[in-house]
Amino acid sequence: MGIEKREVPFVVVKRLPRYYRYLGELLRQGITRISSGELSSKMGVTASQIRQDFNCFGGFGQQGYGYNVEKLHQEIAKILGLTHGYKTIIIGAGHLGHALANHTNFAKRGFELVGIFDKNPEVIGTEINSLSVMAMEELEDFCSSNRVDIAILALPKKAIVEVVPRLVAAGIKGLWNFSYTDLAVPDDVAVENVHLSDGLMTLSYKLTEKQKNGD
């Protein structure tokens, strides 16, 4: 219906967070305008790619001038959905959950952490980031009285199986999964799996290559 908008390639979407980071940095430096050429040399990508990428969403620039940093920054935020102020909860208050809770960048990106859950009685009730850790039993009630959008899964593999259906039933619409399991969820739930060790293995490859070619 309406204008037939071509679907944005996912490779482009995956580049948006990086643009967002660089633009945020420029903003902090008080730079108000930038050309694709300047941004290109800062980021180490071609100016062509930058213009193509931004044009997927419909031209934020101005001929002869470049791009308004603040406007571009905002537009990308809008595209990524950061302006919705999605509410998140963390499941699992171990070290990883704790680290993620303290991660100030999330709030900066517009995500609001509203709850942390754990099943360990020793941890329940303790304060993390001015939130009191809740018991897993409170999950359903909490989700129905607060419109929670995203659950961050920072718990062991085994615990995942029973938790995910509860989250889905409670109306969670996005899962950020640190548990190294591939999740089976309904079509309307978005999932992002994090495989931390993949990065370490990629590093290991690079390192090995360098040593082969090096001396």
Add this chain to the structure above:
Amino acid sequence: MGIEKREVPFVVVKRLPRYYRYLGELLRQGITRISSGELSSKMGVTASQIRQDFNCFGGFGQQGYGYNVEKLHQEIAKILGLTHGYKTIIIGAGHLGHALANHTNFAKRGFELVGIFDKNPEVIGTEINSLSVMAMEELEDFCSSNRVDIAILALPKKAIVEVVPRLVAAGIKGLWNFSYTDLAVPDDVAVENVHLSDGLMTLSYKLTEKQKNGD
């Protein structure tokens, strides 16, 4: 010199950890052989891609039979450098450093955690994963008496600037960086930057799209 081996595309390298994971799983299930077709349906990629990928490294299969799971698993480990038994240290014993230290997968992948460092006197001397947290002052001595390959940077942005040169000087060859900074290091040092919030933003995009198209 010698045989002109075509460089392996990095897209292929980035897929290797995933293959490695699936093959490990098959191994655990006692499956000894698999065809590209079977693996294809398990992993949700084309059989063609699987065969092309493996052929970048020179044909591990056998016509009419398929691939030997164990052999393939080992070959990928070798390509990724997992067989070197790289020694790692963690800089920063906060929640993130702690979570990474407990991450059992790293040992399973052949990485050996040999030391954890922190500058906080309250943390120094405490035990994490049967390793006593060391003071930052001990870094150079430790690195020269132990051949450390990889440093995992789990410390705040500000602390990075002074630590990285020390690590490089101490002969570290790989940096796995969780500090949201782009590092400037000599050419022979491999770097893998982790931007956790990028994944959350991608999830946010997917979620937003689904809701747009959904109801």
Add this chain to the structure above:
DNA sequence: TAGATTGTTAATCGATTAACAATC
């Protein structure tokens, strides 16, 4: 041998880069 499945070449598809007319 017949059947299966690889390794590899060729065809297609998509993404990146180059080029330039449009326009601020």
Add this chain to the structure above:
DNA sequence: TAGATTGTTAATCGATTAACAATC
């Protein structure tokens, strides 16, 4: 207006898929 830089089309490059001969 002249200069700069975008938006966009066209050219190139690379990656994925399809197809099939080689061979276990």
